[in-house]
Amino acid sequence: MIYRNIYVDGVLSDITVSGGMITSVAVAGSKPVPDEDSVDFHGERWALPGMVNMHTHSAMTLLRSEGSGLPLQRWLNEAIFPHEAKLTSDDIYTGALEACLEMKESGTTAFNDMYFCIESTVRAAHETGICGNIALSVTDQDFDNGNIKKFQFLDSKDISTSISPHSIYAVNGQHLKYLADFANEHDTLYHIHLSETQMEREDCISEHGVPPVVYLDQLGVLDKVGSHLVAAHSLWLDKTEIQLLGEHRATVVHCPNSNLKLGSGCRFLYTELRDAGVNVTLGTDGCASSDNLDMVEAMKVMSLLQKGTRNDPSVLPAEEVFQVATKNGYRALRLDDAVIKEGHRANFFLVDISKRVFKGVMDNNINPKERTKLFLNRFIYAAHGDAVTDTFTAGNAACTPDITS
Ligand SMILES: [Zn+2]
Structure with a gap:
């Protein structure tokens, strides 16, 4: 044509x-x-x-705007986890299909998802022609009940699949290492929520003596997964952590709307991460915290936050934020589109x-x-x-x- x-x-x-x-x-x-x-x-x-939406939980269109006004840990425990426990694979297919259509309607052609029942999300992605990586999101419970052993790849021409540790607070050190070996062995992405809130950072320091990125480094995860690390949020970082992420050519996903809605923070260290060699990308997060999957809105908010928090209107101009939302995302997914x-x-x-x-x-x-x-x-x-x-x-x-x- x-x-x-x-x-x-x-x-x-x-x-x-x-x-x-x-x-x-x-x-x-x-x-x-x-x-x-x-x-x-x-x-x-x-x-x-x-555009490439680098951090989604697509089936969460079913939980759009749930728990408005709650901070992250209460939002998860009171508004999200109880609902998710009741979702069937058919529900997840319906939610993911809705998400894939919403993404396509607003110009997104690839996404990086983490959720459960990934066969439902893979099916929805196939039916809408959208490409990307779809990961099974796991916690320590999935190791206890044997779900990890049952994992099967559902890769196709346009879609890759992988296993994602949910976060350092939901997956213990031994399991984080196991999943890093898995990602290394199968050459897959290691997509994880990392340093999303100040509380996550402080809890990590009090439990392990070091902040989240250093903790992953000490476990050997960074050396194992290298540029396959996709760290969602990463709002609360110090200089050493930024340097470590840069040395390993990691990808970080900024989700400005979700961070603002959950009150997680607004000082994303874009310039510092970019200059350290980190591949900075953009995402919306799931619809429970970002309310929509509109990457145009996400680009605007990301750019305005950089200008506003730095008192500098020249930072992150339109051309650059568009590269963040397209080229950098495809690079993380190892596509040249x-x-x-x-x-x-x-x-x-x-x-x-x-x-x-x-x-x-x-x-x-x-x-x-x-x-x-x-x-x-x-x-x-x-x-x-x-x-x-x-x-x-x-x-x-x-x-x-x-x-x-
Ligand atoms: Zn998320």
Whole structure:
């Protein structure tokens, strides 16, 4: 199929997609196109590489906004765990399907999930064409009741699976080491909630004598998993911990909306982590704490928090936060999808630039580079995920199907 008259990097273009790949990106009208093989967007759409939601619990759409107003530990124990104990695999499929559709509708083409009954989430991801890593989230209980031994990989072309230790407070040192050996042996991600709250950090220091990242290092986890470590949140870090994460080329996922809603903190050390060599990525977290899976909103909040907490409007501009939400996420998932170019997988989305907030972006007096900069600023700071009209996942039809049952 050829998708005609779409802006790519500020230039009106025709994009050809075949077999899940982008086979050509050419200046609009430069090649003759038969009408039956094309869709004309009349210059009213702008194409961007798909975004990567690097920390989700997708089935938590079922628990959207539960426990509002509670701090993390009470929120988990009083609002979340009692509900989750009653969920069936069918419930998890329904919740995950809802999440995959919501992500696609707002331009997300890949996600990094941790939950239980992963076969339900894998099924939902397959049906919606979204790719990523889907991990079984485990606690010490899963070792006691034998769930770990029953784990089976459900990998396919677009989806990888793994085992995630929930956190250092839900999984003991011996089990954290076992899972690091597992990740090392099977070359899988080690996705863990890490240093999310000040309380987690203080508890770790009083129990183990060192803060969370140093604790993982002393267990040998960092050396074992290296760049496969995906640490969600990591709000409460000191210089030594940042250096350790950088030396191991780890990935950290910032989830600004969830952190703010749960009152976990707002001083994410973006610049320090980036400069230490950490791969900083972006996520929403589950819908119980972030309420939605809108990565456009997450980009805006991340960028504004950096500017506001540092009293510096030049920090984390639109172009850079977009790289955090796309390229860095794909790097963590070991995919090379963050560009709309010939020879790359067709994971991209279209933005409706006829919307009011994009007025003036198409002004003829600006060059493609300036236009792209203005467009990205409007997309991130002025628009929302509902400005996305079509999401292509590895060449599937540009559709966001409705749930019919
Ligand atoms: Zn989480």
